[in-house]
Amino acid sequence: MSQKLSVVGKRIIQPDAAAKATGNAIYVSDITIPGMLIGKVLRSPYPHARIKRIDKSKAENLSGVEAIITPEDTAQWQKFDRGLKDLPMIAGGYTVPADEGVLNERARHFGDAIAALAAINEHIAEEALELIEVEYEELPFAIDPEEAMKPGAPQISDFAGRNIGKHMPYAFPEGDADKALGGADCVVEGTFTTTKQEHCTAETAAAVARIDISGRLIVWSQCQLPHLARREIAHIFNMPVHKVKMITPFIGGSFGQRGSLCAEPICIALALKTGKPVKLVYSREENFIALESRTGFKCNLKIGFNKDGTLTAIQVYMLGRLGGYMGCGPMASAIGMIFGLGHYRCPNRAGEADMVMTNTPVSGAFRGFGNPAIMWGIEQLVDEAAERLNIDPLTIRLKNIKRAGETANMGLRLESTYLEECIKQGAEAIGWREKWGKKKEGAIRRGVGLATMTHCSGAAPLYLDHSNAFIKLNEDGTADLVVHPAPVGQHIWGALSQIAAEELGIHAGDINIVTGDTDVTLFEYGSDASRSTYVIGNATLMAARNAKEQILARAAEMLDISPEELKISDRKISSRVDPKKSISVAEVCYDAIYNFKGECLNISGKCSWESKWNSPPTGAFFAEVEVNTETGKVTVRRLVTAMDCGKAINPMAVEGQLEGGMQQGIGYGLTEDYVINKDTGVVETDNYDSYKMPGILDMPETKVIIIDEPDPKGPFGAKGVGEPGMVGVAPAIANAIYDAIGVRIRDLPITPEKVLDALGSG
Template identity: 45%
Template sequence: MSEHLSYVGKRMPKPDLAGKVTGEAKYTEDLVIPGMLEGRILRSPHAHALIKSIDISKAKALPGVVCVLTHKDCPEQKFSRSTMAEALPEFAFSGERQDQYILSEKARYVGDWIAAVAAEDIYAAERALELIEVEYEVLPAVLDPFSAMAKDAPKVHDDVKANVAFEMDHPFNTGDVDKAFAEADAVAEFSGVNSRQKHLHLETDAAIAYFEADSRLVIVSPSQGPHLAKKHLTRRVFTDLDDGDIRWISPTIGGGFGARLALGVEPVAVLLARASKRPVRVTSTREEDFSGYSSRTDQHQTIRVAATKDGKLLAVEQKIVSDAGAYLSHSATTSIVNMQKTLGLLRCDNIRGHLTVAYTNTPTTSGFRGYGNPEGAFVFQQALDRLAEKIGMDPMEFRLRNLKQVGDPSCFVPSVLEHTKLEECIRLGAERFGWSQKWTGWGEKREGRYRRGVGMSILTHASGAGGFLLEHSSAVMKVLSDGTLNLIVSPCEMGQGILGALAQVGAESSGLRYEQVRVTTGDTDVTMFDIGSHASRSMLVIGNAVAAAGAKVKDQIKALAVAKFELRQVSATAEQIDVREGRVFLTDNPKIGFDVREIAYDAIYNFGAEGGQIVATGSYLSTSHHPNHQAAFAEVEVDTETGQVTVARYVVAHDIGRAINPLLVEAQLEGSAVQGIGFALTEDFVIDPVSGEVLSDSLLTYRLPTTMDVPDMDNLLVEDPLPAGPYGAKGVGEAGLVNPAPSIANAVYDAVGIRIHSLPMSADKVLWALRHGDQAAKGSSRVSGQHL
């Protein structure tokens, strides 16, 4: 049967477009609950301090203030901001440390939450913060993971030895790594550390909590996974509540990028709502977001690689020391995923990884788009280039010789790689980029102030974490009397366009009109269980659930159509009928048919007859992580006088399976590449090495790339349908952020012969390395005992 697709693969406008463009979309800050109080949080001015006493009497006496809470008013059990543990089987991640209270009993970073206020208006709440008198005993602070793990270092958490929050060997270590290194023709090493990239979602952290008349708790917040957040909140924070006691609503979300996978101010809102018996909204400012919310985890890494002289990769060894910040949150899981993606990218028989996560007196880090993969790629792809240089091989050729093929273990070893088009990506990208002309070999000396260079990088990333996380999802569909499809799905629309893509799948699979798909999402009372929008999973996992529901809807329409055709004197069985774009017709004579509205209307308004509304559910369980792949090529220009690096050209080829909506796929690739270029070059999260304060605490000092920084960019889609994907689709949400840093770093090396060991590759670091030559460039990170 030749495939006919009405909507899939087409560039359709997103259903949430109008609200976003006109400003009508309602975010948590826009909602008004009658009687709602405004809540604010008092944050610590010290990086590390004991709280000797807190006097809230003056704050409480301020007119308009309803309640002031401190750690004494919090539930006694500790929890982790990360909700991820709830999506993992107990045995797989018993190590996720539950290590904080809602309001802290000790200040562990500048910005740590000390007290919370609810007042009639936000001004009173703000003034009350200043009236809370906290007596601190300032303690010496540890601000980097290495001094944190040193002997006699101050302890961030009293019950944690040497500030080691988490430690593990890579679960998929294999082969004899030492022997492979000893016997290899060439060995290369690269050490480096990524920066704490900020998510910088436009909407800062906010949450509303209130109780309905029947004392049921409602939480409204921009969560990326409200079902999982609810589970976590009831299991770890408010253990007197259970699944049915909470209704969690994620309204329009002003960006997520992984930050909303952790609990934000929701527990504080609940705490205040309980104490005041009023609805409470807790908000935070952009400055607070910078100092206290979350960021990517900085992972100090040393990667050693070995190969034969003809370019067969023999061994990879990765050591990671991650800086969790004051609380663990996602820092351990992102580091584990780093090992998975880094050590599992290429075919290699001997791999070894080791991970240590340390507590420091710095803001808590978290999961960020790419979730460990960009952190690893920055170091690994440079190590690979160093190795290719040692054996004198074109770095593209070196990678091509070591790609995993279908049937090899995937990066998540227990599952087999079922589908990869990485080789096609590399070849297609190289052709568009002109790699064979632009790559002129190792050690080419360039002259002049402005020097150009090229570099590349490849990646594998998950489309959900089937086999690892609780990867199932369900969708509900009901058909309204005019043929409108009400699609009820779980993912949260953070701007990524997933609702549009799912609407396309819904319309395609059910045979109804895309223009008449109304998507309902975000409310845990309405949507089915789902672990949220992350890990590039929504398209594959939820998309399959939608396709399954759509097929059922179509079957129901067909079954009901038999009688309709009979009324028209046409005899047809359900198998001879098809539904497309809202029209029911005979497969062998498409001219004979009618609008689906006739069936949809009669299904509901069927006085005296049996029947009921057309409604269906679809479920899907993903058992593999179905990796998507990408190759990227960058051309940079280095100003050797100032150290400024400019990306001149950036070409990406992505193994997408099938693009449900190429427009959205390209937008995801473009958006993440720009975020990746910021990660690579300008986004510098700086913590004062003395006070522990965040110095880059505004968009003035933390420089996001703007449209003016976007290079000449091509996004190529390699489409070969993944059998397990909905219409063949794989995920794409995160991958684009992985390749920019390593490909730009490799291009900088090609241009000027230096390697920068820490992100971002800001102009001052580049210039310093240019002036100090090998002395700087050869440096190693402190993971292997040396300073950067």
């Protein structure tokens, strides 16, 4: 596919950047409505406790307090799954049990919501919160999945025998992994553990809710999936869907956390109770303890190889910690297995997972979903096998990576892959040949390592991958594009503008994005699974194509030539045969709207797009580290990410995604540790003074390589690139540490203590 492109592939400036640079952009936390109250939530100090009594009388008597709600008040509403999957969305009829109330009579984790109130200002709300008296009956609790599965452990949810919230089989098993492992020349195996990483969105969770005079509920929400959130909220509050309107302002970061309901249910409950607008903004501490963060796993992995390095079998058992409610956690294992076991060509694949409920804050989706957890182990084991087979890490991977035409991780045809180029170009950039496998001496030792990965472009065929786009042409030749991705900072408005403008032959700046209101936008699954550019992009492309056909037909009539003869570019339609025959897009659109020949038409295009394809982005990550063998400190010196994400619609935006992924990957690899006290169930890391998210001084020298080869199925050849950027960072660092000091760390994050321990025992 070779196509001359004039808008796609350009480093355009984002339509929303100036608003954000000037303080003009409005986020949910910034919204004020006349008469608006401030909400606050009372949270459990215990990991597991029954609420025996709540005395709200003192708080109610405080001047300025308008309402206090307790589990008794919220029992009238439906229980729900905060991950929005208790209603059908996943293929095969799988739904997540609705196990959570707006408020709950039994606290299932430290920070669980017990009561909430609304007051005329923040200070009164805070004061009132302290006046609510709660009598708790502390219950036995389980923090670790293993202990929660033991007989006699406290039962956390009725439906979860042995506290197993969900047993997940691998979706695409093949062959006989046991048998193949038995016959393999080389078997590498190990247990790898990963942590509960917090998203650290710059804006904390926030919602504003208002009931209008007709009884409609209007919610300003940060949800990445606004239409699914609308269905869920209508369901929870016993309202018809059309009575709920979701508005999506700018969102101050998400990375998967806002794929679930966050502050919305309690905020809405307070608005319904008071009849007044309510704003609820979580504190940073609440963001840590009340919301979903990355699912922590223990993965038992076994991989078999032939002598020549051919991968013959892979097997995994994943044990995941869900927390007090189901949320998005269960699918993290399903997705992890799909990406991990389906990454390399392998005829014998088996996997299963137990997702276990515990008395800890809830787990869910975070950039990469389960992929970083499983690749953390796989990519270390592949290196181990390479060493035992005396093959270098590049060669063993090049031998086993999938090629175009094979079956991709989601069971669909792999239309394109340029992972080989990623590996080769990344190796060149890091200086692999000169640096890898060299003898190291001295207290401070350097090493290089690599990891590869595959991800997805959307959720097909696992979820209903449904998007819509509508585009209407104005009489001046510009267009309004009606779509509803979540503007979490991924530059999606710009990318969709480029796709629409390229197809319509106009400029990216000619596209006005109309969005953020479920009253206006057609159904949109939303922004997750690295799907916005690929799936909403394809919907946008088809809608634009539909409109373009109308433009060309009208132009052909106006120029009195056949539409096939026409081309459209730079806001102009002209004949391929006789370039002098031309007319502007604006003239055609104006003539269509103000048409006095009885042929009025507002040129517009629409597409309801259900993605049946899924083009996996592939990438190679290279790290160069320095390990101080005396202190155990690991310093990442250089990171290179080489990514095949199809055609980059805007290379600057793609770089931004991959550079951001590096920061999150370094944090996941080295510093971010969500600590729960095993004796008390209390979360000890609930702000940036105790939880180390990498700052600017923690970043190494970085390089991003975009392969930029179009995929046959993506819009103008694009694939998804939102999530892949962090997946391979931690295992690349671990492999580099091995190259530097000859020890393997299998437990995240890689702290100096673990490095010293490993050196001591080695």
